[in-house]
Amino acid sequence: MNIEEFRVHGKEMVDYICNYMRTLEGKRVTANVDPGYLRPLLPNEAPMKAESFDAIMRDVEYKIMPGITHWQHPRFHAYFPSGNSFPSILADMLSDAIGCIGFSWAASPACTELETIVLDWFGRALGLPEEFLAEPESSNGGGVIQGSASECILVTMLAARAQAIRALRQQAPHMEDSAFLPRLVAYCSTEAHSCVEKAAMICLVKLRVLEPDDRCCLRGHTLEAALAEDVAQGLVPFFVSTTLGTTGCCAFDKLQEIGPVCKRYPGIWLHADSAYAGNAFICPELRPLMAGIEYADSFNTNPNKWLLVSFDCSCMWVRDRVKLTSALAVDPLYLQHANSAESIDYRHWGIPLSRRFRALKLWFVIRSYGLSGLQTYIRRHIRLAQRFEAKLKKDKRFEMLNEVRVGLVCFRLRDSDDELNQELLASINASGKLHMIPARVRSRYALRFCVVHEHASDREIDWAADAIAELAGEVLAARCSAPMPIVTTTIHDQNQNQRQLHTPQTQQPKQLGVVSEEEEFGNKSPKSPAPLDKRLVRKFSFTRAVSRDAYRRSRSKTSLHDGATPIMVVEEPRPSIVDEDVFGGCESR
Numbered sequence: 148m149n150i151e152e153f154r155v156h157g158k159e160m161v162d163y164i165c166n167y168m169r170t171l172e173g174k175r176v177t178a179n180v181d182p183g184y185l186r187p188l189l190p191n192e193a194p195m196k197a198e199s200f201d202a203i204m205r206d207v208e209y210k211i212m213p214g215i216t217h218w219q220h221p222r223f224h225a226y227f228p229s230g231n232s233f234p235s236i237l238a239d240m241l242s243d244a245i246g247c248i249g250f251s252w253a254a255s256p257a258c259t260e261l262e263t264i265v266l267d268w269f270g271r272a273l274g275l276p277e278e279f280l281a282e283p284e285s286s287n288g289g290g291v292i293q294g295s296a297s298e299c300i301l302v303t304m305l306a307a308r309a310q311a312i313r314a315l316r317q318q319a320p321h322m323e324d325s326a327f328l329p330r331l332v333a334y335c336s337t338e339a340h341s342c343v344e345k346a347a348m349i350c351l352v353k354l355r356v357l358e359p360d361d362r363c364c365l366r367g368h369t370l371e372a373a374l375a376e377d378v379a380q381g382l383v384p385f386f387v388s389t390t391l392g393t394t395g396c397c398a399f400d401k402l403q404e405i406g407p408v409c410k411r412y413p414g415i416w417l418h419a420d421s422a423y424a425g426n427a428f429i430c431p432e433l434r435p436l437m438a439g440i441e442y443a444d445s446f447n448t449n450p451n452k453w454l455l456v457s458f459d460c461s462c463m464w465v466r467d468r469v470k471l472t473s474a475l476a477v478d479p480l481y482l483q484h485a486n487s488a489e490s491i492d493y494r495h496w497g498i499p500l501s502r503r504f505r506a507l508k509l510w511f512v513i514r515s516y517g518l519s520g521l522q523t524y525i526r527r528h529i530r531l532a533q534r535f536e537a538k539l540k541k542d543k544r545f546e547m548l549n550e551v552r553v554g555l556v557c558f559r560l561r562d563s564d565d566e567l568n569q570e571l572l573a574s575i576n577a578s579g580k581l582h583m584i585p586a587r588v589r590s591r592y593a594l595r596f597c598v599v600h601e602h603a604s605d606r607e608i609d610w611a612a613d614a615i616a617e618l619a620g621e622v623l624a625a626r627c628s629a630p631m632p633i634v635t636t637t638i639h640d641q642n643q644n645q646r647q648l649h650t651p652q653t654q655q656p657k658q659l660g661v662v663s664e665e666e667e668f669g670n671k672s673p674k675s676p677a678p679l680d681k682r683l684v685r686k687f688s689f690t691r692a693v694s695r696d697a698y699r700r701s702r703s704k705t706s707l708h709d710g711a712t713p714i715m716v717v718e719e720p721r722p723s724i725v726d727e728d729v730f731g732g733c734e735s736r
């Protein structure tokens with residue numbers, strides 16, 4: 148493609164994007180395809196001969212688009228928002244064209260300097276403590292853009308680990324670094340994101356997962372008791388990861404209680420993960436939710452979740468950047484440059500060497516909307532979440548499970564078992580009208596509704612609440628007429644495999660004239676996934692929420708059917724009654 152062709156196709160692509168955005172509302176939210184759908188549609192081998200742009204775009208339209216879950220759809224209410232806006236898309240386009248790899252100041256001075264400046268802007272706008280900013284020159288702090296919150300937590304844990312090992316080595320200089328690992332303990336609550344567990348796994352340290360209070364917030368006294376107990380055992384607490392806005396139900400750990408506890412153990416690094424909710428702190432009235440931030444050593448939030456910046460843009464600030472970089476710096480000759488001493492080299496702030504020019508999109512978005520425009524956006528989402536909550540509260544069939552302080556509402560059917568709520572969620576997702584995912588809130592299965600779309604309005608939120616109420620009516624009615632499922636008792640052995648013990652016979656003969664829920668469901672929506680999938684979806688949650696050994700992927704490829712991508716399996720009671728039909732035998736029915 149030469150530059151003139153690019154000029155033409157670039158404009159066509161913008162038109163295609165505009166058309167996509169404009170027609171999104173008429174599409175199903177989730178893809179309606181089976182696993183493996185794409186392979187038969189594409190050639191087995193890469194083309195030897197060049198193909199035209201038009202041919203490629205035709206395949207995009209007819210082969211790729213049918214397999215897309217539309218995260219920017221106005222009725223996508225799953226997970227958290229995937230930030231997106233036109234200024235961000237344009238900035239990323241420019242970043243790709245510049246194509247610089249900003250690992251050091253010299254590798255592209257503007258790339259580094261803009262990142263430092265925009266993170267100071269953003270940090271100030273959030274009301275973070277001054278020590279987190281790179282300005283003034285005397286400051287030890289600063290911000291950096293990482294690819295994801297998971298990386299923010301990993302690198303802060305690595306920095307904390309390096310700091311702890313340095314301290315321990317002073318007492319035992321002859322020991323190898325790894326010899327101290329068995330003594331190190333990190334802490335988080337059961338509500339923390341699974342990436343904390345992943346970080347601990349990578350760091351080869353123990354993670355103690357603490358129980359939050361009955362509002363899902365980690366409390367100071369809980370941490371204090373755990374620290375005292377572990378220190379008495381000769382262990383070394385070195386890292387506490389708190390969450391401001393948990394993924395499951397958006398609870399806020401009590402940082403103002405946890406901070407002072409950590410201060411009593413000078414070796415502890417206190418991190419605040421606010422990947423989603425942190426963006427809301429650009430609104431001063433929401434800052435009470437981060438009370439205690441002055442105790443934290445580091446903080447992260449993802450504008451690529453809730454501030455209209457496209458993935459990847461996870462912002463992280465540290466109080467002491469030397470503590471961070473000393474855990475990550477290696478300095479071979481070919482990467483040194485004349486200005487090393489007086490400039491920031493972001494390669495020492497994270498894992499990759501190569502870095503995209505990501506500050507550009509954050510800068511474009513902040514300038515295009517202005518802080519006031521971004522505040523309006525955040526406030527509207529919060530108001531809409533509260534509107535949704537108010538609507539559901541009026542309907543006595545629902546019960547609310549979280550305090551709605553930002554854009555997330557957790558609810559379930561009142562006086563019902565988990566099973567019925569799983570049915571409801573499965574119906575919602577299989578309808579293709581809305582997309583939502585589950586979470587566990589105080590060990591109860593919850594449906595999770597997030598306000599996501601940039602231009603979400605009263606109309607869409609009311610429509611969603613009405614659609615959910617209608618599907619709830621169907622699920623409740625079907626419950627009364629459904630035949631009992633085949634139930635198999637299983638136990639889990641140590642490898643978490645399910646071993647079949649026996650199959651108690653509880654299936655009832657099918658009554659003539661009674662429409663089972665599956666049949667009814669199938670009749671309504673012929674393109675909906677088969678009943679098998681409805682059953683599978685209830686097995687999955689994307690948040691750990693939380694059992695330490697809950698990581699177990701589905702054994703069935705068909706688990707992807709409902710579009711609710713199974714990331715992790717919801718904790719199951721053990722020994723448990725498991726509906727074996729979930730994993731087999733259904734097709735024959």
Ligand SMILES: *Cc1c(COP(=O)(O)O)cnc(C)c1O
Pocket residue numbers: 227294295296297298340342390392393394420421422423449461
């Ligand atoms: C989404 C989320 C994460 C993970 O974010 P990634 O950027 O995808 O790694 C971590 N913590 C919290 C609280 C989150 O909500």
